[in-house]
Amino acid sequence: MTRRTMGDGLSGLLLAVMLLAGCAGAQVLATRDPALRLRERGAQYWDARVKGDLLATYTLHEPAFRRAVTLTGFLQGRGVTRVLEYEIVGERIEGDLGIVKLKMKSTVTHPKLIKPVEPSWSEVEEQWVRVDGEWYRKFRFPVGEPYPAVDWDEVAAGSRKAGSLPLR
Numbered sequence: 001m002t003r004r005t006m007g008d009g010l011s012g013l014l015l016a017v018m019l020l021a022g023c024a025g026a027q028v029l030a031t032r033d034p035a036l037r038l039r040e041r042g043a044q045y046w047d048a049r050v051k052g053d054l055l056a057t058y059t060l061h062e063p064a065f066r067r068a069v070t071l072t073g074f075l076q077g078r079g080v081t082r083v084l085e086y087e088i089v090g091e092r093i094e095g096d097l098g099i100v101k102l103k104m105k106s107t108v109t110h111p112k113l114i115k116p117v118e119p120s121w122s123e124v125e126e127q128w129v130r131v132d133g134e135w136y137r138k139f140r141f142p143v144g145e146p147y148p149a150v151d152w153d154e155v156a157a158g159s160r161k162a163g164s165l166p167l168r
Contacts, residue, residue, distance in 0.1 A: 034098075034135075038091050038128060041135040042100040046086040054078060062129050062136040064152035069139075079142055080110045084119055098128035098135055 041060065048056035058066065058074045086104040093099075107119040127138040127147055140146045 034093055034130070035091055038093065038098040038100060038135045039088055041128065041137075042088050042091065042102070042126070045137055046083065046088070046102065046104070049083045050085065052082075057137075060137050061139055062152070063131055064156070065139045068152040068155035080108050081106050081142075082109050089123075096130040098130065100126045100128060102126070 045057055045060045048054075048060070054075055055071070058071055061074075084105045084107065086102050088100060088102045090101040091098060101123065103121055103123050105119050105121050108117040126140060128135045129138055130136075138147060139150075141148065
């Protein structure tokens with residue numbers, strides 16, 4: 001026969017309260033103002049870009065993209081644009097698609113450049129997608145059409161033909 005103490009009951013009650021608080025916290029994020037949450041997620045992404053935190057930027061991309069492109073692949077294709085500062089100037093929501101408009105100051109860095117490129121400001125509109133109540137950045141191609149309709153799940157399944165992406 002085991003002896004139960006008052007401490008056993010209190011620790012169980014404390015655990016239950018903590019679990020309920022954690023679930024409520026996740027629900028609060030999902031039910032908050034979607035535009036405010038979109039702006040927060042955009043700021044998280046661009047803060048990470050300014051810091052050079054590629055792991056954080058990768059995790060903020062849509063889940064379908066991350067199923068198709070490994071972190072290693074993402075790191076290898078990181079590009080030559082270095083973001084120095086940014087300012088989110090607006091956002092809008094169209095169903096589960098979010099658009100974040102921002103100004104960013106960036107430069108190009110590459111070991112073969114003879115002269116450094118002067119930083120300059122540009123305006124960008126980025127697409128974000130809402131998945132299970134949370135906003136994720138859509139992968140933006142650096143050249144050509146920035147948001148072609150790529151079926152990332154098909155890419156993840158390995159049906160990609162050499163040199164092409166399955167388009168929707």
